[in-house]
Amino acid sequence: MVNHFEMGVWLLFLAYATSFTGATIGLACTVRSRRTETNTVRMAWLVLASLSIGGVGIWLMHFIALLGFGTPGSPVRFEVGRTLLSAVLAVAAVFGGLLVLGTRFVPWRLGIAGLVTGLAVILMHxxxxxxxxxxxxxxxDAGLVVLSVVIAVLAATAALWCAVAVDRLSTRLLAGAVLGVASTGMHYVGMAALSVRLDPAAPDPAGVEVFSFLFPVFVLAAAALALPIVAILTTSHDDDSPVDVPPRSPGRTMAV
Known part of the structure; x- marks a missing residue:
């Protein structure tokens, strides 16, 4: 028997709020990256976006949701190296997806970026x-695993479309909400696919309890959110200006 809400259903809402926050801040960084013409600055914004989306919006959400995972009457342990690997994979895969998305709205780029970002959620999970x-x-359960992949890819593509198609705060919030649904929805569908057959005669599982590395995880997550937030607040911006500025007529100039 598996319990996914051993600490209460409130973990579901905390996981979603974490995913929404990380995704929204990361998508704001993505928009900033598309506004700059300096490649180094653009890469810096994409790194911050990847830390926020991949590290917080995807991986920390997964970690929080797993706090409720338990097998009543039997211990659950975590292998630290593989847990950290899942975090690195999430950040790296999101970075790759954002690179593919590019600086201008191109449908085929959006499709590939949505596929890569959605698979980042799956890979991490x-x-x-x-x-x-x-x-x-x-x-x-193979069917539920496939369903989790479909949910992640479609929702990630929709979120990226919201983020780049119309450059407004309201659509970025919508994009963060959609990506939050992608991450948490995929997580619980993927967890529903899991079956555990307990064996009292089996050796005790190797690894550590999840609470033993809870503090360092949240410290790193706070840093992953603080860096992009500070960067956003300390740089000038104009939420109403379009990202893809149409060309002006040759006879007119505009002071910047």
Whole structure:
């Protein structure tokens, strides 16, 4: 028997709020990256966006949701190396997706970026699940695994479209909400695909309890959010100006 809300259903709402916050801040950084013509500055914004979306919006959400995972009467342990690997993969894959998205709205780029970003959610989730050890064996329902992939890719593509198609605060909030649904929805569908067969005769699982590295995880997550927030607040911006500025007629100039 598996319990996904051992600490209460409130973890679901906390996980979603975390995902929404990380995604919204990261998408704001993505918009800033598309406003600059300096490649170095653009890369810096994309790194901040990847930390926020991949590190907080995707991975920390997964970590928070896993606080509610338990097998009643049997211990659950985590392999730290694989858990950290899932975080690195999430950030790196989101960075790759944002690079593909580019600086201008191009449908085929959006499709590939949505696929890469959605698969980043999937990659993080199942790598994180690989890090879990239980007193028994685990298996997955193939149909629900495929459904989790579809949810992640479609919702990630929709979120990126919202972020780049219309450059307004309201659409970025909508994009963050959609990406939050992608991450949390995929997580719980993926968890529903998991079956655990406990074996009292099996050896105790190797690894550490999740609460043993809870503090450093939240410290790193706070830094991953603080850096892009400070960068956004300390740079000038104009939320009403379009990202893709149409060309002006040759006879007119405009002072910047």
């Amino acid at each position: 199942y790598t994180g699940m690989w890090a879990i050890s239980v007193k028994g064996t685990t298996s997955y």
